[in-house]
Amino acid sequence: MSVLRIGCGAGFASDRLDAAVELVARTPLDWLVLECLGERTLAFAHRDRRADPARGYDPLLERRMRALLPLCRARGTRLLSNMGAANPRAAAEATLRVARALGLSGLRIAVLLGDEVTDALDPATPLWEGGTIGDRGRPVGANAYLGCEHLLSALATGAEVILTGRVADPSLFLAPVVARFGWALDDWDRLASGTLVGHLLECGMQVTGGYFADPGKKDVPDLARCGFPFAEVEPGGSAVLSKTPGSGGRVDALTVKEQLLYEVHDPAAYVTPDVVADFSAVEIEEVGPDRVRVAGARGTPRPPTLKVTVGFDGGFLAEAEISYAGPNAAARARLARAVLEERMRSVHGYTGPLRIDLVGLRALHATALPEPAEAEDVRLRAALRSESREPGELLLWEVEALLTCGPAGGGGYRGRIVPQVTTAAASLPRTRIATRVEVLEA
Amino acid sequence: MSRRVRLHEIAHARAGDKGDTSNVCLFVYEPRHYPALVRALAPERLRAAFPALLRGPVHLFALPRLHGVNLVMENALEGGVNASLNLDGHGKSWSFLLLSLEVEIED
Numbered sequence: 198m199s200v201l202r203i204g205c206g207a208g209f210a211s212d213r214l215d216a217a218v219e220l221v222a223r224t225p226l227d228w229l230v231l232e233c234l235g236e237r238t239l240a241f242a243h244r245d246r247r248a249d250p251a252r253g254y255d256p257l258l259e260r261r262m263r264a265l266l267p268l269c270r271a272r273g274t275r276l277l278s279n280m281g282a283a284n285p286r287a288a289a290e291a292t293l294r295v296a297r298a299l300g301l302s303g304l305r306i307a308v309l310l311g312d313e314v315t316d317a318l319d320p321a322t323p324l325w326e327g328g329t330i331g332d333r334g335r336p337v338g339a340n341a342y343l344g345c346e347h348l349l350s351a352l353a354t355g356a357e358v359i360l361t362g363r364v365a366d367p368s369l370f371l372a373p374v375v376a377r378f379g380w381a382l383d384d385w386d387r388l389a390s391g392t393l394v395g396h397l398l399e400c401g402m403q404v405t406g407g408y409f410a411d412p413g414k415k416d417v418p419d420l421a422r423c424g425f426p427f428a429e430v431e432p433g434g435s436a437v438l439s440k441t442p443g444s445g446g447r448v449d450a451l452t453v454k455e456q457l458l459y460e461v462h463d464p465a466a467y468v469t470p471d472v473v474a475d476f477s478a479v480e481i482e483e484v485g486p487d488r489v490r491v492a493g494a495r496g497t498p499r500p501p502t503l504k505v506t507v508g509f510d511g512g513f514l515a516e517a518e519i520s521y522a523g524p525n526a527a528a529r530a531r532l533a534r535a536v537l538e539e540r541m542r543s544v545h546g547y548t549g550p551l552r553i554d555l556v557g558l559r560a561l562h563a564t565a566l567p568e569p570a571e572a573e574d575v576r577l578r579a580a581l582r583s584e585s586r587e588p589g590e591l592l593l594w595e596v597e598a599l600l601t602c603g604p605a606g607g608g609g610y611r612g613r614i615v616p617q618v619t620t621a622a623a624s625l626p627r628t629r630i631a632t633r634v635e636v637l638e639a
Numbered sequence: 640m641s642r643r644v645r646l647h648e649i650a651h652a653r654a655g656d657k658g659d660t661s662n663v664c665l666f667v668y669e670p671r672h673y674p675a676l677v678r679a680l681a682p683e684r685l686r687a688a689f690p691a692l693l694r695g696p697v698h699l700f701a702l703p704r705l706h707g708v709n710l711v712m713e714n715a716l717e718g719g720v721n722a723s724l725n726l727d728g729h730g731k732s733w734s735f736l737l738l739s740l741e742v743e744i745e746d
Binding site for chain 2: 237326459462464479552554560561562563565619
């Protein structure tokens with residue numbers, strides 16, 4: 198039995214498209230996976246659907262499909278994506294419209310339904326973070342992380358395009374491998390091997406040199422044209438990772454190791470809906486230029502419950518900025534910070550959370566490290582979160598007022614107020630989930 | 640001879656987040672520096688270095704075959720992306736915060 202070639206052409210909602218086109222054009226892939234659905238992305242998608250029942254799927258879906266569908270068809274590559282987000286049925290219909298407009302007659306799209314459990318959850322359901330769903334108010338949406346077992350029925354339709362809502366990211370890659378090689382769903386070591394491949398691919402370029410370059414320490418060739426990754430998976434579960442031929446980037450033991458533990462807690466217990474994978478004894482071997490062989494994942498039985506992500510309204514985040522540069526800039530920025538504090542706290546009586554960073558002195562690490570004394574280009578950045586817009590509007594007004602009422606030489610004011618969502622996790626017995634598959638044809 | 644260096648000289652790192660928990664994996668470029676890496680990242684040392692940031696338990700998972708460690712730091716993201724007012728609510732830059740720590744190495 199030959200290897201299965203599976204590539205990743207998106208590792209998050211805003212990932213590049215031209216590099217995905219290059220990957221399909223230059224590599225004989227069996228499958229292209231587009232992973233575009235973060236937890237907060239899904240909560241925002243629920244909001245979109247509430248505003249317009251025809252929306253709620255990935256806003257870049259049509260653009261990605263227009264660029265990739267003709268190429269995938271020509272190359273015999275099947276496309277699997279969670280761009281269905283909060284509305285997989287509408288995503289499938291949108292894909293159908295794209296396919297028809299491109300003249301791709303007979304193209305079949307399978308859509309996996311049943312991950313959404315917004316109306317099925319009892320408000321008394323406990324949250325992993327503490328408290329219950331009801332304590333946080335009415336959810337904007339709740340979705341269970343489906344696994345390989347749910348996806349297999351969609352793959353079995355033979356459709357060229359598979360669209361889903363929430364599926365565990367590694368399962369998007371594991372399911373095609375399981376379908377090809379006929380692995381049993383309790384063959385824990387093999388499922389762990391396929392999960393390892395999925396975990397390494399699911400963040401796109403994070404395994405091919407993206408999110409890696411540190412000039413002089415870890416250089417990445419032609420980062421602007423970094424290639425997306427693909428894996429050649431063998432019937433036993435080991436795999437060789439590589440990237441688009443001729444693209445920028447690098448695939449070696451260093452890039453693979455960094456991604457191996459990305460967002461992993463206990464490396465011996467990586468939990469998915471399919472298996473509890475042990476990555477602690479994984480072997481990483483450079484077998485050629487930009488080719489790394491991975492093997493040695495072990496597995497134990499999957500958890501009895503599925504993880505559910507519950508999204509809630511998160512009020513507003515307000516941010517406002519103004520800059521000081523040149524001689525004594527740090528002192529003028531510090532004075533601006535003191536004035537802003539006094540205006541918000543004493544004059545207006547605002548008691549909520551307020552953070553004021555001096556970018557250029559210390560911002561991202563301000564909680565961890567002391568503030569240096571000097572810098573000649575400093576940006577004051579103030580932020581608060583609130584349930585209503587009013588405190589945010591007050592913050593923007595006060596920072597803008599620093600232009601004429603604050604220290605000398607302030608310029609470059611910007612301010613914005615952005616609606617937020619928050620997410621929390623809960624567990625759901627597998628028996629509460631009933632998935633189904635619909636097939637549409639162009 | 641021993642000398643004091645920042646971890647950045649001997650190691651590379653990547654940070655990720657889940658809720659208010661940060662995980663940072665770090666790997667040495669040369670296996671001989673692995674003991675220094677583990678020494679530098681002892682959980683009690685980290686909590687003492689960044690008491691205002693690391694407000695919960697810190698777990699260190701050692702991966703000697705990969706010459707690396709995985710640090711899992713609870714309550715270490717100022718509330719996480721749902722609540723943080725930090726510009727970097729995911730704590731993506733915690734990797735380079737840890738690489739700024741100093742350690743003695745033998746040359």
